[in-house]
Amino acid sequence: MFTTRPTLQGTFGMVSSTHWLASQxxxxxxxxxxxxxxxxxxxxxxxxxxxxxxxxxxxxxxxxxxxxxxxxxxxxxxxxxxxxxxxxxxxxxxxxxxxxxxxxxxxxxxxxxxxxxxxxxxxxxxxxxxxxxxxxxxxxxxxxxxxxxxxxxxxxxxxxxxxxxxxxxxxxxxxxxxxxxxxxxxxxxxxxxxxxxxxxxxxxxxxxxxxxxxxxxxxxxxxxxxxxxxxxxxxxxxxxxxxxxxxxxxxxxxxAAYEEPARYEWDGWTVCKAGAWSQGPAFLQQLALLPSRAADLPAYGSADYVHLLIEGCKLAMADREAWYGDAAGTPLATLLSEPYNAERRALVGERASYELRPGSPDGRTPFLSAHARAVAAGAHGLGAPGGPAAGAGEPTVARDGAxxxxxxxxxxxxxxxxxxxxxxxxxxxxxxxxxxxxxxxxxxxxxxAWLDPGLPNSLTPGRRPRTTLTPSLALRDGVPVLAFGTPGGDQQDQWQLHFFLSVALRPAVRGGLDLQGAIDAPNWHNESFPGSFYPRGMRPGSVTVEARMPEDVIAELRRRGHEVTVGEPWSEGRLCAVARDPRTGVLSAAANPRGMQGYAVGR
Structure with a gap:
């Protein structure tokens, strides 16, 4: 298959980063x-x-x-x-x-x-x-x-x-x-x-x-x-x-201190993320909302597939808003449990949802900030980034530095x-x-952090503000095989999920993981939840896709009620990835061509 660059392979060392000087x-x-x-x-x-x-x-x-x-x-x-x-x-x-x-x-x-x-x-x-x-x-x-x-x-x-x-x-x-x-x-x-x-x-x-x-x-x-x-x-x-x-x-x-990672097992993979002081578990929740086997997913890249991932992301991000933070305990075991996700999975319908729908793990009532409730109640796009620029992988800066x-x-x-x-x-x-x-x-x-008291992410001395930063590491049969991540604020665990599933579902290359093909695949994001950055807006029902997404898929998403913005052909994601095959010791690496800045090197 065509890719912008080859997936690098070797045995000595592999590096991928968002700037070629850092990689080298x-x-x-x-x-x-x-x-x-x-x-x-x-x-x-x-x-x-x-x-x-x-x-x-x-x-x-x-x-x-x-x-x-x-x-x-x-x-x-x-x-x-x-x-x-x-x-x-x-x-x-x-x-x-x-x-x-x-x-x-x-x-x-x-x-x-x-x-x-x-x-x-x-x-x-x-x-x-x-x-x-x-x-x-x-x-x-x-x-x-x-x-x-x-x-x-x-x-x-x-x-x-x-x-x-x-x-x-x-x-x-x-x-x-x-x-x-x-x-x-x-x-x-x-x-x-x-x-x-x-x-x-x-x-x-x-x-x-x-x-x-x-x-x-x-x-x-x-x-x-x-x-x-x-x-x-x-x-x-x-x-x-x-x-x-x-x-x-x-x-x-x-x-700085060490912690156990949050983990989730899916179809033979174990994905490790930082805890709920980050948005990392939202990646794991999105996996938990999917069928437990890759073979049971809709056809890769189809409208059914994209719709399923978008709607699952909305549910995971709603839970992020209600339950993640360092200022209070997060019921992560329940959020990743099958009974909880079976109930949440039933909320995914044929049409796009415009609601912010956090769940009630262990029967607890979700408690959102006043600002989140206000923007979810209908302040469409209050300060929210608009259109394809938000997916370009670079900061959107106002003249006041925001x-x-x-x-x-x-x-x-x-x-x-x-x-x-x-x-x-x-x-x-x-x-x-x-x-x-x-x-x-x-x-x-x-x-x-919020200025409302009593939230998991309330501003609290000595506690970490919930961050969007969310590197990833995946294992097969208990052995680390894949490290990956991307810039992108709230989009990070959207783009990374799409990349990971591309790795899991697409054909291998030269006997290894097709990292470059997964990075190059058309990507997308939605903003149907309160943003993490000032001024904390949201765009219910929004989806921004790359122009390389097939026209019939875009048309079907619109038919299902998604407000689709078509961005530039190469505008969604800035992923990096390295891998190691534990059977052979062969190392692999790939980097994002979007932005003409990230590079992988190795031998």
Whole structure:
């Protein structure tokens, strides 16, 4: 079958990421004798440099890893709400939603510490060995991708009049980075050089250097600069200036930590996701709503097939809205149980649903935020992203910096069988002013928490805001075989499900999984649930499809009541994937051609 690129195969190592420089950085680390985890850390820091509109060091990163011969684990790089981030405080400021930008939206930064914990526990390299690639690209420059300049141009007025420290970095000479021209961030390079010098002063021991680097971030000069930035009055999406709630105790008291993954078994596969502090279990719920055997699904790509997946997604996302979060227990076992899903499955009819229909696991009454109830009651498209632009895999940015967000992704498998999927995000250049002493901004993940008390996702000090970030790892017969993921905010677990089912249902290629064919297959998404990003709108009944979807399928979806928007032919998804065949040791990789930026490499 035709694909845009081949599915790569080899035995030494495979990498797939959303930027070719990150992919090749990871491969360079593998070639130098590092393992998949060394390579992931190096690539992660390069992504901070080359995709600053999509992620940064003060953002967050959930990681799923499968060490060779070990257990699958989730490493949580999502920081919690600071101690002062109470509903009462935000309400006292006259706010009904957490702003989409500015220091009030900043959680405790999580990405840096997660990368360091991963390096300490599973890597073999020192901080200097993995950071040298990012330092080089920040100091000597890298060819800017088109989207960086486009994002900066959108917020130029904000940068020039309010966020002047951002203008200093991203409007050099008064102009945004031009595509293909070298762009430098000397302040970021200087930050990493100083951190590495202080880390190396701890001695020659690798673990001691990593712990020293973590201490610099949490309590040293970096922490001090982050706190000064949080205390600066900053214009945000409310139209007013606010200071943040981050304190020294918040930074010093948090550490990235390991967790058991959420799991679901489907037709011989076991899919692992982060817990219900992420939207990851929504992927598992969508699987649970399907027939238990692939052979019982409607014909792949048919209108029946697409309709079934769309309607199942609506039900899973309604449950996400009612039951997911870190501020209260999520009845995940029930949500994934067959009796519960048999009842939910019966709600899927021949026509498109326009309702937000959370279930009642264990007889509990679903409790939605006032905002979610309002938009579900008929505020069609309140602030919602519209049409194909929302599926293009890049952030939609308003002139006040508001963005529905996007992210990066990387997957790696090495010759020893170590496997990892990571989805770094947050700390976008358009989310907060650049910290002038550091060269990068704070994040804005708190915008995903509600200011209504008593919800699973209520803003709660010490608790994580529910994130859209959701890497995936799948096993066959208990052995890890596939790592994958995508940027895309609320679309991530829609696009990933379609990819996974394409892998499971389509013919194999050269004796292995047809990763590239599954990535290239026409994709789609719906927005029939409250969005996770400010201003939290929804579009009931909406479906955005790629123009490559067959015309008869589109016509049948419309006949069934779906409000179909036909996007550009290559506009839905930015998937990455790697795989390992445990029988032969053959490794595979593929990357998304959409956006002309993601690449897989390997040998």
């Amino acid at each position: 950085t990871a491969m360079a680390v593998l070639e130098d004798g590092g393992n998949a985890y060394d390579a992931a850390v190096a690539a992660g820091f390069v992504l901070h440099v080359v995709e600053p509109h999509l992620n940064g060091p003060a953002g967050e990163v959930p990681i799923i890893l499968a060490p060779a011969g070990g257990e699958v684990r989730v490493l949580c790089g999502q920081g919690p709400a600071p101690a002062g981030a109470t509903i009462e405080h935000y309400r006292s400021l006259g706010l009904e939603l957490v702003p989409g930008t500015g220091p009030l939206a900043a959680a405790v930064p999580g990405a840096f510490d997660a990368w360091m914990v991963l390096l300490r526990d599973h890597g073999t390299r020192t901080p200097a060995q993995v950071l040298r690639y990012a330092v080089g690209y920040a100091e000597d420059g890298h060819p800017a991708v088109e989207r960086v300049g486009q994002t900066v141009e959108t917020v130029r007025e904000l940068f020039e009049t309010e966020w002047t420290s951002s203008a200093d970095v991203y409007l050099p000479g008064g102009e945004p980075p031009a595509p293909g021209e070298l762009f430098r961030n000397p302040a970021l390079a200087a930050t990493w050089r100083r951190l590495l010098a202080e880390a190396e002063a701890a001695g020659d021991d690798r673990a001691a250097q990593i712990e020293a680097a973590r201490a610099v971030w949490r309590e040293g000069f970096i922490a001090e600069a982050l706190l000064r930035q949080s205390a600066r009055p900053t214009t945000d999406t409310s139209g007013r200036r606010h200071t943040g709630t981050l304190t020294a105790a918040d930074l010093a008291g948090w550490s 963005t529905r967000g996007d992210t990066c992704h990387l997957d790696i498998v090495d010759r020893w069988g170590n496997m990892i999927a990571a989805t770094p995000s947050g700390g976008w250049l358009q989310s907060n002013p650049v910290v002038p002493e550091l060269g990068f901004p704070l994040g804005t993940r708190l915008q995903m």
